Amino acid sequence: MSFLSRIMVLKSQAHFSAGxxxxxxxxxxxxxxxxxxxxxxxxxxxxxxxxxxxxxxxxVVVGGRLVEYAMKDQEVVSSILPPxxxxxxxxxxxxxxxxxxxxxxxxxxxxxxxxxxxxxxxxVEKLATVLPELxxxxxxxxxxxxxxxxxxxxxxxxxxxxxxxxxxxxxxxxFRPEKRRFYPGGSTAAHILGYVNIDNRGVAxxxxxxxxxxxxDLASVGMTSDQPLEPVRLxxxxxxxxxxxxxxxxxxxxFQSKGxxxxxxxxxxxxxxxxxxxxxxxPNNPQEGxxxxxxxxxxxxxxEMGSTFKTFSLAMALDTGKVKxxxxxxxxxxxxxxxxTIHDFHGQRRWLTVPEIFQYSSNxxxxxxxxxxxxxxxxxxxxxxxxxxxxxxxxxxxxxxxxPRVWKKINSITISFGHGVSTTALQTGxxxxxxxxxxxxxxxxxxxxxxxxADQIAKQVIKKSTSDEIRxxxxxxxFKGSGRVxxxxxxxVGSKTGTADKVVNxxxxxxLNFNSFIAAFPINDPKYAVITxxxxxxxxEKQYGGTISAGTAGPIxxxxxxxxxxxxxxxxxxxxxxSALLVSY
Numbered sequence: 001m002s003f004l005s006r007i008m009v010l011k012s013q014a015h016f017s018a019g020x021x022x023x024x025x026x027x028x029x030x031x032x033x034x035x036x037x038x039x040x041x042x043x044x045x046x047x048x049x050x051x052x053x054x055x056x057x058x059x060v061v062v063g064g065r066l067v068e069y070a071m072k073d074q075e076v077v078s079s080i081l082p083p084x085x086x087x088x089x090x091x092x093x094x095x096x097x098x099x100x101x102x103x104x105x106x107x108x109x110x111x112x113x114x115x116x117x118x119x120x121x122x123x124v125e126k127l128a129t130v131l132p133e134l135x136x137x138x139x140x141x142x143x144x145x146x147x148x149x150x151x152x153x154x155x156x157x158x159x160x161x162x163x164x165x166x167x168x169x170x171x172x173x174x175f176r177p178e179k180r181r182f183y184p185g186g187s188t189a190a191h192i193l194g195y196v197n198i199d200n201r202g203v204a205x206x207x208x209x210x211x212x213x214x215x216x217d218l219a220s221v222g223m224t225s226d227q228p229l230e231p232v233r234l235x236x237x238x239x240x241x242x243x244x245x246x247x248x249x250x251x252x253x254x255f256q257s258k259g260x261x262x263x264x265x266x267x268x269x270x271x272x273x274x275x276x277x278x279x280x281x282x283p284n285n286p287q288e289g290x291x292x293x294x295x296x297x298x299x300x301x302x303x304e305m306g307s308t309f310k311t312f313s314l315a316m317a318l319d320t321g322k323v324k325x326x327x328x329x330x331x332x333x334x335x336x337x338x339x340x341t342i343h344d345f346h347g348q349r350r351w352l353t354v355p356e357i358f359q360y361s362s363n364x365x366x367x368x369x370x371x372x373x374x375x376x377x378x379x380x381x382x383x384x385x386x387x388x389x390x391x392x393x394x395x396x397x398x399x400x401x402x403x404p405r406v407w408k409k410i411n412s413i414t415i416s417f418g419h420g421v422s423t424t425a426l427q428t429g430x431x432x433x434x435x436x437x438x439x440x441x442x443x444x445x446x447x448x449x450x451x452x453x454a455d456q457i458a459k460q461v462i463k464k465s466t467s468d469e470i471r472x473x474x475x476x477x478x479f480k481g482s483g484r485v486x487x488x489x490x491x492x493v494g495s496k497t498g499t500a501d502k503v504v505n506x507x508x509x510x511x512l513n514f515n516s517f518i519a520a521f522p523i524n525d526p527k528y529a530v531i532t533x534x535x536x537x538x539x540x541e542k543q544y545g546g547t548i549s550a551g552t553a554g555p556i557x558x559x560x561x562x563x564x565x566x567x568x569x570x571x572x573x574x575x576x577x578x579s580a581l582l583v584s585y
Contacts, residue, residue, distance in 0.1 A: 094231050094233045095236045102182070105182045112142065115147065118172070126168045156178060185242075192234070194209075205296075241274040247262055256539055257552070259277070261298045266527070270454055271446075275298055280293050307418050316381035337409065338410045345363070346362075358473045375412045385434060386427055386431055401427070403422075439467040471520070478519070482554075488565065490573060492521060493522075494519065499548045519557045
């Protein structure tokens, strides 16, 4: 019987005795009965008092010992997680088709009880035969602390290593079960998935996102378990992801570039079907990757996107109604303003129509167009397109765009053709998707999203008629302009190149470029947008200009579309000669 139960029984007995006295005794029962009652009541109170005192003594002793052990464990174990938390599960991460991208596997970690080690030198020497990379000095120091009852020696061993260490027969050595995160695809989706630390907690990417949704809080209070959790399904298509990563890794190698990146986006849902940044790392062993590989250049790096911005500049000009497709602008001579000279790389030295400004990527023509739009309207449109604000998505690694503190006319002009504002590559691709999907900006997501769900959060940023005109310009450039490099037979691809001189020590370099490329397909009814970039290439496809965008970032897009379009269910159409859009204008 518990302590509280005993107290309740004794109280009941006391109440019962009092009731009998009131009913049958009373003052007329005599002095003898009253004396007997008082004697028994006194004895009962004494027994209750002794019983309470005894139980309180036991609880005080037990409580004191628990506190002592707790303080001792805290001092010895410090940051060592208890076994149940070492085995706590993380949810599997799957691609949109159910392919496993990340999962937990069981493993063991090696620990020692230094107070039980007989010969420290012998123990360290034997362990080094199985673990050649073991820090001998640090291990010796740990095992020499005889007052210590626990010390980690090596986390997450292989089964072979565990078997070999067991065969050594070292007293005071043991193993604790753990769970380790395993990424079957290695580096394939490194910057999307991120990675976990030694305690299986998310550090970057979608792994950190999952922890931030509540998993980390549950783990901190010990409410996680080793039971399987509901998998987390991503928007990523592993087949497309493999293609995208192959293309950017090949670009780094083939074009001897500092970095490269690409993404494929569903223009109607905002889902990212594939995204890669190179150099990258292997999330199974992120510490071995170079620091350069940890940077997700697609979302956590900002760059001047060059002439791809002309797409947005012409879109806002057409959308305001102040400029029409048939209008012409003087591009016959450079523009001189504030000590700067605005000239064209492919100068035609004549008046140009709006499609020709786009086709020849005329800085002069774009500057004259944006002058009609005005600075305030330009800032407003770029903000609505999400190019001046921080992109909202699940990945934690997202950088804020940069812009001038004060927009002067020279700033407005250079920004119109992609210099002066730095944005992330992914948000540039998202803005490009808005230009071809009917004018709706849809924030990107790495989780599945239906078209109906996307429509609920979409923001109309340009008119549908403007979107139709931009699709025509992209198609026109892809068929007759610099976008020809990404024209894949059977697929109508609309596109725009962007070559930006990089800023070095406060000045624009004439030898280092950041090249970007936006594309959409099939351009007559766009389903997907592609954004690619190539950073500081030293070589490129000579027939398309070498180190400029058409010779570097363009080929990345071409390779992705050529391989991914059939997988995405886009049926090729041959023998049409060009896009139906070109006929309609």
